[in-house]
Amino acid sequence: MAPLARPPSPHRVRVTPAFRPSALSVPGRTSLAQSRPRELWLAIHLPTLLFDSLRDVALALPGRPPVVIVDLERNGQVVRACEEAVHAAGVREGMSINAALALVPGLHALARDARRERQLLEAVAQRGVRFTPRVSIEQPDGVLLEVRGSLRLFGGARQLCLRLRQELTNAMGATVRFAITPSPLASLWFARAGPPGARPVFVRNRDELASRLALLPLDCTRWPERSIETLGTMGVRTVGDCLRLPRAGFARRCGQELLAALDRATGRVQEPRAAYAARERFAARRDLEPEIADTARLGMVFEPLLEELCQFLRERGRGVQAIEAQLRHRDAPVTRVRLRFVQPVGAQSRHMSGLLRERLAPLVLPQPVRNVRLLSGPLIDLQADAIELFAHDRRESGENLPQLVERLRARLGNGAVHGLACVPGHRPEAAWRAVEPAATKPRARKQASSRSAAPDEVSRSAPLPLREERAAARPGESRPLWLLDRPEPCDVDRLVLEEGPECIESGWWDGHDVARDYYVARNAQGARVWVFRERRETTAGARWFLHGWFA
């Protein structure tokens, strides 16, 4: 029932303080907010982000045709952004591509590229880091910088904006609009609303916010279209109009979120922003003088580089999951050695260098190595593990397993080591799967795996023809311990069939369907084998196959 802000208006309802819950229930809020260090948020809005992100593509087109950016919306291609020249010819956003072509015949359509847009936005954020440590990205086309502490350093808001514009427009070719206010959301609204050439809006005091915001049209808030329409029918077209409405009624009509947005914009409620963290990588190089042709010595060359990497990781308290060692030769292409870790590895130089040596040793170098580089993959937050106070048996938890797997893989290859998992399914070859040996604690996995192996689960999860349910009903002794990767033709005359047949007919959905009668048999040496008779015609003519051993 309380009006949202100061500006007096004829519609203002007088209410007694008892009916102003927000003001009454938190009497300390305003003083708390004032005691907090004030913030000033500079919003960077990129009105032509779509076009800017594809600018170099457009410039590289032969003959420089006029360009529009299109989006595959609904059925037809819809124009999302266009050059100024095209805009002048009457092409507007939301037009179909055919209508645009009718207006500008030589038009060239480029599909928008979300990845490039994101990259441009991140590049802007990275430039922003030069001006303040607190940078936050507002998807899809805004970046926020907290600049209160930077104003003095850069000689005031005006100078700061000039420098920033120089950086962004001249160096990156991005069209930008700025606004500085104490509230991040208000800054964004101002930046979106402002005409391109105008001087940036600068509001220093929170008390001024509401009155300055009042003139903004509701479009710049990017609220859902329906809400804006509803408000429009009520004659509410600016932010000021909204602020004048009673709070409870506004929340009922437009939703609590919009009311919260208004509160954030006017600085009534603080808005925490997620900080942008630049994606860091480690890269270091070393020139070798003289050149090295011996792989064992190369391992030693990498040792100080790995030490640097570990220092880098230690300072940030983070880890990597992949590193790449590059060996550069005089003419031959670069030799790359990639190490992937099962778990993110922190500052463990000995572990890394051990693995790297193992991988370098068998290398055959095309030429002596002139210089080496060490690159890291993306940095990953390390999982904090509690260390046991009392003696702890590492074997029990299998903690050493990742290191073991890495050591084995370094020598034997990535495919040489795998774990096992049961898969609910009736075809013998599809009832198991090679999986990544899990880094999780085995005890937790135990239940999961035993559950997936339970026979009743099999029949429940896959409603299949009756004939097969019999097969799933008794998995234990009816399945061999050794399974052959590909069934081998065998001579049934030398076997004594003991149990069977068990019909397995399944897999029509993935192109590997089988129709087999399985038997448990005993061979001349007394070994128990699992054989099947192919029920379909085979090209080789063989009907009987050996598929497993009951070892």
Place this chain on the structure above:
Amino acid sequence: MSVSVDQLLQQNSARLWRARETGSGAAAVAPVGLPTGYAALDRCLPGAGWPRQGLIEILSDQRGIGELRLLLPALAALCRDEGAADEVYPPPRPDHARSAMPPHDRGSGGWIAWVSPPYRPYAPSLAAWGIDVGRMLVVNGAGATEWAMDQALRSESCSAVLGWANPRDPHALRRLQLAAEASRSLAVLYRPLQAGLTPSPAVLRLALLGGGIEGLQVRIVKSRGGRPATVNLGH
């Protein structure tokens, strides 16, 4: 200081090995082994089970005669919690020996490594045997089986390491035996029957003879602290 021999025997029966009583269970040699799950075989082994330290060699030329089944109860017990393992396979060992055993020596825990198995260990079947397939680690050793086994034993992350190889080099076998001795993992090496003719540093060597009507025959070729014997385990 005149203590009779009988008294001494009474006092130190746990630490004293009497050749007469090997494998009979009354006063087995420490350390106590991991029960095999086959009572007939347990009776013939010193420690009444698989030796927990040192290399075990299983010699067999034939497939499908039960060479894996021989190990599975023990592997299942390793996967299970130690308490449950004792319930299902009550090991015939004296109470004092059990209490003397450090807690971490009981089977609980780690992974089971299969190094260069001849075929695919079939997960559904292993699961039916009560083995946690989520803890299997299959390694394709491709000529470096002994090295891979050695690594697995040294890492202390595996509660059992099974390997299929026939190391010609006696030094390789020796290294493997040393690694198995130092590790707490169950170390099993499958070799062809022919290898039984050459000496080996392994703690226990079993030759498997399959076939016939009587089923799997296990011949104990060598057993440190035990005696050669032949056990018939049936089908």
